[in-house]
Structures are given as C-alpha cells and as structure tokens.
Amino acid sequence: MTSRGDRREDLYLDDADRTAWLDVVGNVCARFSWIVQAYCQMTHHYHLLVETVDGNLSKGMRQLNGVYTQRFNRRHGRVGHLFQGRYKAILVQKDTYLLELTR
Numbered sequence: 001m002t003s004r005g006d007r008r009e010d011l012y013l014d015d016a017d018r019t020a021w022l023d024v025v026g027n028v029c030a031r032f033s034w035i036v037q038a039y040c041q042m043t044h045h046y047h048l049l050v051e052t053v054d055g056n057l058s059k060g061m062r063q064l065n066g067v068y069t070q071r072f073n074r075r076h077g078r079v080g081h082l083f084q085g086r087y088k089a090i091l092v093q094k095d096t097y098l099l100e101l102t103r
Contacts, residue, residue: 001057001089003065004045006081011044017072021046024068032060049092061087 005011012018018041025048029036035051052060069082 001050001061001087002045002047003061003087004084006084008044008084011046011072011082012041013076017075020071020075021068024064024071027067028060028064031063032056034060057089061089 012021021041025036025039028034029050033053033056035053036048037051038047038049040047050057065083065087072082073079
C-alpha cells in the first residue's frame with residue numbers, strides 16, 4: 001500500500017520522524033497481527049508491503065496514519081491533515097508480482 005502527504009508535502013522532516021513512523025508501524029503490526037515484508041520511506045509518501053492474516057487492513061491503516069499524524073503534528077506544532085485522502089492498496093496474489101515489488 002502507499003499513502004502520500006497532503007498537497008504532496010513531506011511526511012518526514014528528519015530522521016526522528018522516520019523513526020517515529022517505524023515505531024507506529026511496529027505497534028500497528030503487533031496489534032493487528034500484520035507481517036511486514038518490505039517498506040520504503042520516501043520524502044512525501046511511503047510504500048508498505050504487509051501480510052494481513054485477519055483481513056483488517058482498513059482498521060490498521062486508520063490507526064497507522066492517524067497516530068503518526070498526531071505525533072507529527074504535536075512534534076512540529078501543526079494541526080490538520082498530514083495525508084492526502086485514503087491510502088491506496090493492491091492485493092498481491094502471485095509470487096512473481098511479490099518479487100517485483102520487493103526489488
């Protein structure tokens with residue numbers, strides 16, 4: 001899945017933000033039994049490849065983006081949206097596509 005910064009603005013202003021996002025990802029994975037296969041943090045978006053055992057992608061993504069937004073806004077003295085709309089997700093059903101995604 002991928003999620004982009006609102007108005008294509010940066011999601012991470014420094015390494016502390018990147019670490020905070022990874023911390024939130026870890027908490028979401030523990031709570032929703034997700035298994036991370038790969039991730040990539042770009043300046044104004046991220047890619048996250050997860051295995052969802054319980055089919056709870058929507059709830060987990062709401063928590064991931066919501067909690068990270070709260071932390072980011074609190075740390076940087078901001079308010080409002082951090083992410084642009086809903087996340088985008090693609091179901092990976094073939095091993096060949098999985099290999100292509102993780103290159």
